[in-house]
Amino acid sequence: MPTTAPQGAKAPRTAPRRSAKNTAPRGGIDLGGTKIEAIVVDSENTVLASARRPTPTAGGPSDVAAAMVEALQQACQAASVEPAALHGVGVGSPGVIDGDGAVSSARNLPGWDGKFELGSALSGQLGTKVLVGNDVQVATDAEFELGAGQPFESILGVFWGTGVGGGLILGGKPWIGRGGAGEIGHVVVVKHGARCPCGRRGCMEAYAGRAAMEARARRQVNKGKHTDLFRLMEERGRTRLTSAIWAHALEHGDKVATKIIDKAVDALGAGIGSAVNVLDVEAVIIGGGLGVRFGDPFAERIAAAMQPHLCHDDQPPVVRVAALGDLGGAIGAALLAR
Numbered sequence: 536m537p538t539t540a541p542q543g544a545k546a547p548r549t550a551p552r553r554s555a556k557n558t559a560p561r562g563g564i565d566l567g568g569t570k571i572e573a574i575v576v577d578s579e580n581t582v583l584a585s586a587r588r589p590t591p592t593a594g595g596p597s598d599v600a601a602a603m604v605e606a607l608q609q610a611c612q613a614a615s616v617e618p619a620a621l622h623g624v625g626v627g628s629p630g631v632i633d634g635d636g637a638v639s640s641a642r643n644l645p646g647w648d649g650k651f652e653l654g655s656a657l658s659g660q661l662g663t664k665v666l667v668g669n670d671v672q673v674a675t676d677a678e679f680e681l682g683a684g685q686p687f688e689s690i691l692g693v694f695w696g697t698g699v700g701g702g703l704i705l706g707g708k709p710w711i712g713r714g715g716a717g718e719i720g721h722v723v724v725v726k727h728g729a730r731c732p733c734g735r736r737g738c739m740e741a742y743a744g745r746a747a748m749e750a751r752a753r754r755q756v757n758k759g760k761h762t763d764l765f766r767l768m769e770e771r772g773r774t775r776l777t778s779a780i781w782a783h784a785l786e787h788g789d790k791v792a793t794k795i796i797d798k799a800v801d802a803l804g805a806g807i808g809s810a811v812n813v814l815d816v817e818a819v820i821i822g823g824g825l826g827v828r829f830g831d832p833f834a835e836r837i838a839a840a841m842q843p844h845l846c847h848d849d850q851p852p853v854v855r856v857a858a859l860g861d862l863g864g865a866i867g868a869a870l871l872a873r
């Protein structure tokens with residue numbers, strides 16, 4: 536079922552050439568709550584070099600911007616190109632982005648309560664133009680143009696990680712609504728249900744987000760249930776339950792982990808299935824740290840969990856894992872700078 540092509544599927548598109556003259560490399564920076572991933576790509580979107588830095592956990596927006604500059608400089612060095620020689624740099628950032636590259640409501644980032652002129656701060660330090668977009672939407676754009684979404688005209692990107700983000704392509708074009716579309720993590724799957732990191736109740740993310748799942752696992756431990764999750768975390772010198780730790784626990788039959796993940800898959804099925812009922816997209820692309828780590832078997836599980844919620848269950852959308860993996864966000868960001 537997840538691999539059958541829907542009606543209207545078309546041949547893979549070739550990347551549009553916005554400017555035949557522009558052959559200068561471009562930069563892309565994916566700003567995440569945990570890490571900053573910077574890349575340099577050539578005019579065909581091939582990754583020439585990448586660099587990664589942890590996202591600062593203290594300080595404020597200017598400290599985050601400084602770490603982003605360092606990451607991009609490091610990637611540039613590896614690609615033997617000066618930042619100022621880049622055609623431009625694209626940034627995928629959480630939060631609400633205005634037309635001038637200012638970022639507000641980036642609640643996973645330290646001290647980012649107000650609005651910060653991220654685009655101009657980076658541009659000043661890098662010596663090239665900087666364009667800022669929403670992190671999840673640029674990752675969806677990248678999957679649409681270069682990854683698993685290529686055969687389709689309408690896709691829903693679901694990025695299953697610390698939170699659950701969503702991005703939309705409808706009729707071949709990104710749909711951002713009034714700037715706030717795609718918040719699939721906050722569709723309600725249980726009325727008056729579990730408290731979500733967003734402060735509301737019963738959201739899909741309250742069951743499927745890694746942060747919410749970790750809090751759930753801690754409550755199970757406090758109730759005296761046994762799990763290896765936190766022992767694995769300590770052994771690996773981590774401060775949170777990473778995708779790899781969840782995957783390891785599942786592979787070894789950890790009961791607490793299995794139950795929490797089962798619940799997450801159920802929630803994803805209800806939430807994504809409901810969104811599909813509204814949008815009737817051709818394909819759902821599952822990305823994010825957990826989505827990519829768990830891979831095809833979980834794309835199939837999510838497709839099966841969606842099935843009972845679909846009005847048109849004889850015509851389910853294709854469900855695929857994001858093809859660009861960990862670098863998808865940064866590649867999508869670099870697309871902004873064409």
Ligand SMILES: [Zn+2]
Nearest residue numbers: 721731733738
């Ligand atoms: Zn929520």
